[in-house]
Structures are given as structure tokens and as C-alpha cells.
Amino acid sequence: MNNNFNLDQFLTPYNDMLNKTGVSRLNYYKHVIEKLVNLNKPITVIETGTMWEPLEVNQGAFTLVFADLIKNHTGGKIITIDISEEHMNKCKNITQYFSDVIEYVVSDSVSYLESLSDEEVKQIDFIYFDSYDFHIKDAVPSQLHHYRELDAVYKRLSDSVYLAVDDNYSPNTWVEWHSV
Numbered sequence: 001m002n003n004n005f006n007l008d009q010f011l012t013p014y015n016d017m018l019n020k021t022g023v024s025r026l027n028y029y030k031h032v033i034e035k036l037v038n039l040n041k042p043i044t045v046i047e048t049g050t051m052w053e054p055l056e057v058n059q060g061a062f063t064l065v066f067a068d069l070i071k072n073h074t075g076g077k078i079i080t081i082d083i084s085e086e087h088m089n090k091c092k093n094i095t096q097y098f099s100d101v102i103e104y105v106v107s108d109s110v111s112y113l114e115s116l117s118d119e120e121v122k123q124i125d126f127i128y129f130d131s132y133d134f135h136i137k138d139a140v141p142s143q144l145h146h147y148r149e150l151d152a153v154y155k156r157l158s159d160s161v162y163l164a165v166d167d168n169y170s171p172n173t174w175v176e177w178h179s180v
Contacts, residue, residue: 042075049131067098
């Protein structure tokens with residue numbers, strides 16, 4: 001890891017909020033942030049679905065945490081995409097201190113990703129798919145939407161890009177379906 005970057009110190013302001021939903025969430029942030037810092041370059045991050053509630057509500061933290069990382073440690077930019085103008089306006093309010101490294105895009109995420117040039121797609125270091133909430137009794141719509149997002153850029157991505165899907169079964173979840 002970059003010798004000047006202290007991951008634990010960086011995450012200290014976010015630890016309690018990230019831990020509320022389980023240690024695995026905090027561990028995920030540690031894992032991804034370490035990989036991105038080790039690139040030793042300004043990073044480009046795309047997030048589909050934006051942070052639209054304050055950190056304390058625990059409905060998301062990605063936009064805030066990664067904008068902080070980019071502004072204060074790696075350089076680069078985060079592009080946050082959401083179909084809801086209301087959600088985007090809330091995000092702008094929550095993340096206003098970091099607005100110089102955030103590109104706020106109100107759009108359907110699939111359409112936006114399809115509109116990117118091949119060169120823009122090649123520059124992406126990390127895509128965080130979080131635009132469609134997962135519902136345990138009907139997982140297919142979320143799965144299909146994230147598939148369509150990935151399909152919009154897949155053949156144009158660099159070999160070193162990192163990809164993550166947020167909405168999923170929680171760690172240690174056991175699901176049994178009984179039908180008659």
C-alpha cells in the first residue's frame with residue numbers, strides 16, 4: 001500500500017456507520033480501498049445509484065467515502081449516477097464538501113454507461129453497481145438491471161478494472177424456498 005496512506009486512520013470517521021450493517025461491509029471497504037490506493041494514480045470510480053441519505057441513516061456511504069478518498073488521497077473523480085433527481089439533490093447536499101471531485105449525473109444508469117466513449121470506459125478503475133435495490137422475494141429485477149449495466153461497458157473495460165455489486169444477500173444469509 002502507498003506508504004503515505006493509513007487505511008485505518010482514513011476509515012476512522014466511517015467505522016461505526018459501516019459496522020452497523022456488519023463487519024463484512026467494513027472489510028469490503030478496506031479491501032477495495034487498499035487495491036485502489038495501490039494503483040498509485042488518480043482513480044476514476046463510477047457508482048450507479050447514489051447516496052441519498054445521511055451517513056447516520058445507514059442507507060449508504062459509498063459516494064461520501066470514495067469522494068473523501070479521491071479528494072484527500074488519490075486524486076481523480078467519482079461519477080455518481082441516479083435516475084432520481086431528488087436523490088441526486090440530496091446527495092449533492094450530503095457530499096457538498098467533495099463536489100469538486102464528484103460528477104453528479106441524473107440519468108438511467110444503463111443509458112449513461114452506453115453513452116460513454118470507449119476511451120472513457122478504458123479509464124474506469126472501479127465500478128460499483130448499486131442502482132437497483134435487491135428484494136429477497138424477487139431478486140431477478142435487480143439482477144437483470146445490474147447485468148444490463150455491466151453489459152453496457154463489459155467489452156470495453158480495461159483488464160485491470162474492479163467491479164462490485166452492492167445489492168445481494170447479506171453475509172451468512174441462508175435462504176430456503178419451499179413451494180407446493
